[in-house]
Amino acid sequence: MGRTLFQKIWDAHIVQARDDGLCLLYIDRHYFHEGSFHAFNMLKARGLAVRRPDLTFGFGDHYAPTTARDTATIDDPEIRGIIETFEGNARAHHIRAFELADPEQGIVHVAGPEQGLTLPGMTVVCGDSHTSTHGALGTLAFGIGASEVAHVLATQTIWQSAPRQMRVNFEGVLAAGSSSKDMALALIARIGTGGGLGSAIEFAGSAVRALSVEARLTLCNMAIEAGARTGMVAPDATTLAWLAGRPFATPVDIADLHSDAAARFDKAVTLDATTIPPMVTWGTSPEEAVPLAGRVPRAEEAPDEARQKAWARSLDYMGLQGGEALGDVRLDRVFLGSCTNARLDDLRAAAAVLRGRRIAVPMLVSPGSTPVKRAAEAEGLDRIFIEAGARWEESACSLCVAMNGESVAEGARCASTSNRNFAGRQGRGARTHLVSPASAAASALAGRLVSAA
Amino acid sequence: MEAFTTLTAIAAPFDMNNVDTDQILPARYLRRPRDERYPTYGFHDQRFHADGRKRADFILNQPPFDTAGILVAARNFGVGSSREAAVYALLAMGICCVVAESFGDIFQSNALKNRLLPVALPEATCAALRVALVATPGTRLTVDLTGQCLTAPDGRQHAFTVPPFARECLLRGLDEIGLTLTLADSIVAFEARHASRSI
Numbered sequence: 001m002g003r004t005l006f007q008k009i010w011d012a013h014i015v016q017a018r019d020d021g022l023c024l025l026y027i028d029r030h031y032f033h034e035g036s037f038h039a040f041n042m043l044k045a046r047g048l049a050v051r052r053p054d055l056t057f058g059f060g061d062h063y064a065p066t067t068a069r070d071t072a073t074i075d076d077p078e079i080r081g082i083i084e085t086f087e088g089n090a091r092a093h094h095i096r097a098f099e100l101a102d103p104e105q106g107i108v109h110v111a112g113p114e115q116g117l118t119l120p121g122m123t124v125v126c127g128d129s130h131t132s133t134h135g136a137l138g139t140l141a142f143g144i145g146a147s148e149v150a151h152v153l154a155t156q157t158i159w160q161s162a163p164r165q166m167r168v169n170f171e172g173v174l175a176a177g178s179s180s181k182d183m184a185l186a187l188i189a190r191i192g193t194g195g196g197l198g199s200a201i202e203f204a205g206s207a208v209r210a211l212s213v214e215a216r217l218t219l220c221n222m223a224i225e226a227g228a229r230t231g232m233v234a235p236d237a238t239t240l241a242w243l244a245g246r247p248f249a250t251p252v253d254i255a256d257l258h259s260d261a262a263a264r265f266d267k268a269v270t271l272d273a274t275t276i277p278p279m280v281t282w283g284t285s286p287e288e289a290v291p292l293a294g295r296v297p298r299a300e301e302a303p304d305e306a307r308q309k310a311w312a313r314s315l316d317y318m319g320l321q322g323g324e325a326l327g328d329v330r331l332d333r334v335f336l337g338s339c340t341n342a343r344l345d346d347l348r349a350a351a352a353v354l355r356g357r358r359i360a361v362p363m364l365v366s367p368g369s370t371p372v373k374r375a376a377e378a379e380g381l382d383r384i385f386i387e388a389g390a391r392w393e394e395s396a397c398s399l400c401v402a403m404n405g406e407s408v409a410e411g412a413r414c415a416s417t418s419n420r421n422f423a424g425r426q427g428r429g430a431r432t433h434l435v436s437p438a439s440a441a442a443s444a445l446a447g448r449l450v451s452a453a
Numbered sequence: 454m455e456a457f458t459t460l461t462a463i464a465a466p467f468d469m470n471n472v473d474t475d476q477i478l479p480a481r482y483l484r485r486p487r488d489e490r491y492p493t494y495g496f497h498d499q500r501f502h503a504d505g506r507k508r509a510d511f512i513l514n515q516p517p518f519d520t521a522g523i524l525v526a527a528r529n530f531g532v533g534s535s536r537e538a539a540v541y542a543l544l545a546m547g548i549c550c551v552v553a554e555s556f557g558d559i560f561q562s563n564a565l566k567n568r569l570l571p572v573a574l575p576e577a578t579c580a581a582l583r584v585a586l587v588a589t590p591g592t593r594l595t596v597d598l599t600g601q602c603l604t605a606p607d608g609r610q611h612a613f614t615v616p617p618f619a620r621e622c623l624l625r626g627l628d629e630i631g632l633t634l635t636l637a638d639s640i641v642a643f644e645a646r647h648a649s650r651s652i
Contacts, residue, residue, distance in 0.1 A: 015643040016636060020617045024636065026643050035483060038537065046630065051640075063484075078484050129535040129559060145537035145563035147629075155633045157640060161616060193471055194529040197555055227532065229558050285471055306470055306527070403480050410503070422475040422533060424498050 002262025004165050005234050006200045009140040009257075013123045015157055024157050029118060029139075030056045031108050031126035032149065034063045034086040039127065039149035040093075050093040051156045057117055058090045058097035059108040062403050066366045066393035069101050076405050093153075104247075106369020106395045109133035109339035113217060114369055116246025120235035120254050125152055130339050130419065131230075132223040136216035137243070138235030138257050140200075143224065163229040164198055164266040167259075169205035172274035177453040179349070180215035181341055181417070181436035183207070183271070184222035185279035189289040191269060196228030199267060202259060203233050207273035213242040214343045221340045222419055225286040234258040278451035280326055280415075281434040283314030284423045290326070292439060292451040298322035317423050318431050319411065326449040329433075332412040334363040334444040335426075336390075336437055338400035341417035342368035344375050346437040351381045353441035353452045354388040360447030363390035363440075366398040390444070402426050415443040456626035457568050457598055460550055462522025464594040465513055466583035472526060473533035474560060478542040480534075487541055495542035513546070517591040525582045525594075526553040531560025531571075540567045550596050552603065554579055565619040566629065572596060572603060572613045581605075598624060 003011070015024040032039070036058070043050070050056060063079050063086075071087070074080040083100060090097030098105045104115060109130050112118050120138035125131060127149040134141035144158065152158055170183055188195070201223050203216070211219065216233045223231025233239075235254045243249045277291040288311070290297065299312040299322055315322050320329070336342065336350050347367060365385050367373035373395055376382055382392045396404055400418035407427030408414045414432055417440050421432035433449055442452040482494040493501075499511050507514045513521065524543075530553040531539065540563045543551070549569060554576040556564070564571045574582075585606045586592050595604040598620060602610045615623070622629055 013647075016639050018618065022616065022618050024633065024639070026640070026647060035536075048630070082484050127535060129533065143535040143559055145535050145540075145559055145566070147537060147566040148562065151630050151633065154630050155640060156644075157633060159618060159629065159633070193532055194555065197529065197558070224533075227529065227557070285473075310470060401480050403483065407481075420473075420475070420533065422473045424479055425475050428479070428498050428503065 002260030110368030116249025337366035465521035
């Protein structure tokens with residue numbers, strides 16, 4: 001009887017299985033960030049210690065300013081306090097934390113893999129929904145809430161019931177000018193933000209095999225936006241080559257880390273990668289996405305009454321009529337950053353579009369990690385961004401979630417390489433359009449929503 | 454944790470699909486402690502204008518729904534961010550139960566661990582309930598976790614299921630970490646065999 005890759009990793013981590021199917025799973029890697037204070041408070045209230053500090057790693061990202069690396073210089077006392085609490089909790093429990101000033105600091109889902117801390121076959125959790133990112137390295141990785149974070153800290157385990165198995169195949173050669181971000185948006189436009197609900201997605205097919213590891217990280221990052229528990233790509237030679245030499249990486253035998261030919265998937269979806277164009281979200285849900293070359297839909301064009309109402313609300317919030325060409329939608333600013341799209345390849349793609357030109361609207365670039373920032377500077381990418389007129393700043397979650405003191409203004413329209421365009425996500429009343437790095441750069445040049453093609 | 458057995462409360466209709474946790478608890482409140490101001494954070498930007506006045510058009514501002522203990526939503530409630538504070542915000546507003554066709558995975562788990570009961574019922578049932586609540590504001594629903602049924606205004610009982618382990622913890626007011634720690638031997642045994650093998 002065949003098993004999926006997910007099932008193989010699951011089975012290998014069962015500490016105890018109940019008759020009702022609920023399993024206690026062992027966690028190989030637990031990442032945390034500044035939002036963990038609720039969980040550490042729970043531990044303190046119970047007088048509990050962290051069971052495996054050696055498997056636990058912290059990254060300062062959500063509250064980190066992009067303009068400073070010294071906690072003491074942060075003006076906002078609440079932000080400074082949260083960062084100090086994060087650093088204090090790590091120290092008190094003897095956990096390695098990549099703090100604001102650390103040369104290896106970064107957004108957890110960029111820096112963790114980059115450090116070789118996420119390895120094929122692992123179970124990985126973090127109190128952040130984009131933990132699905134790590135599935136790109138062939139891991140069972142998912143986001144959890146504060147109470148579960150406390151549970152993992154105290155026991156190094158978590159109770160889980162197995163999700164359904166879903167396979168998403170991308171076949172053919174990805175259209176030139178399109179990226180894995182466009183693949184993700186095309187998928188979510190097709191299956192909806194509930195399409196993966198209750199399921200673990202395995203991404204497969206020739207177009208996925210052809211993706212770099214960084215591109216796979218982007219794809220798996222967006223799996224949560226389809227409602228999936230997790231997203232995963234089977235590891236291969238590409239994965240091993242990417243991991244080789246990373247600080248914490250150790251050799252892994254990946255021979256059995258793939259779904260068996262006889263494995264059973266409950267659901268399968270196949271997309272033709274050759275026809276996926278550069279995409280953009282127009283509304284307040286990641287599923288409200290269309291090709292950049294197209295038009296904003298009208299509410300009346302929605303396929304059912306519920307979506308008609310939802311689209312009308314989205315259009316109203318986004319200040320769009322419905323029917324206008326995306327290329328006519330004027331932007332106020334652009335953000336290149338986040339755990340979705342701020343790795344070196346993403347910066348290269350954007351820089352290639354900007355080289356020798358000047359942006360028409362303000363643009364903030366926050367590299368996914370401090371090592372990514374250094375690598376980009378070694379290649380001169382920073383000069384390209386600065387000469388184009390963009391702000392080249394430090395690594396943080398930054399405008400993806402607007403928790404570090406900077407946000408997008410009410411009513412302002414921002415093209416963003418992040419993962420969520422929910423109402424108010426980037427600031428109260430902010431209007432977010434999700435795009436790929438190349439599209440973000442092209443849009444910054446035009447001051448309107450366009451692709452690089 | 455206080456045990457959860459049955460709840461009878463005013464129910465408010467929340468006729469929206471895909472209610473995301475950014476709506477329920479905007480990120481700028483994630484840093485706040487759970488103090489006396491917490492009741493103001495839930496659905497903040499839908500509840501209040503930028504100048505702080507209450508928005509008359511928001512359902513949970515309209516009496517008697519402003520004292521609701523139960524929300525009857527639609528599809529995919531609690532989608533998006535893993536922020537457990539979204540659950541804290543609903544609890545602080547006095548909401549102890551959300552009825553919906555489906556829930557965001559992480560939200561559902563967070564809810565169960567914090568005594569906010571997620572009740573999944575078919576969308577047709579949710580829709581009918583919402584209609585009844587709009588027709589007769591102030592209608593109370595009874596949610597019985599022991600018998601796993603919800604009693605509608607017309608007296609009809611609708612069965613729902615809650616994952617057994619979570620249900621047990623809620624009914625008995627048990628803490629999950631405490632329960633897992635009683636399995637410490639199993640965890641030690643796993644660690645011993647896990648360290649020496651690759652998958």
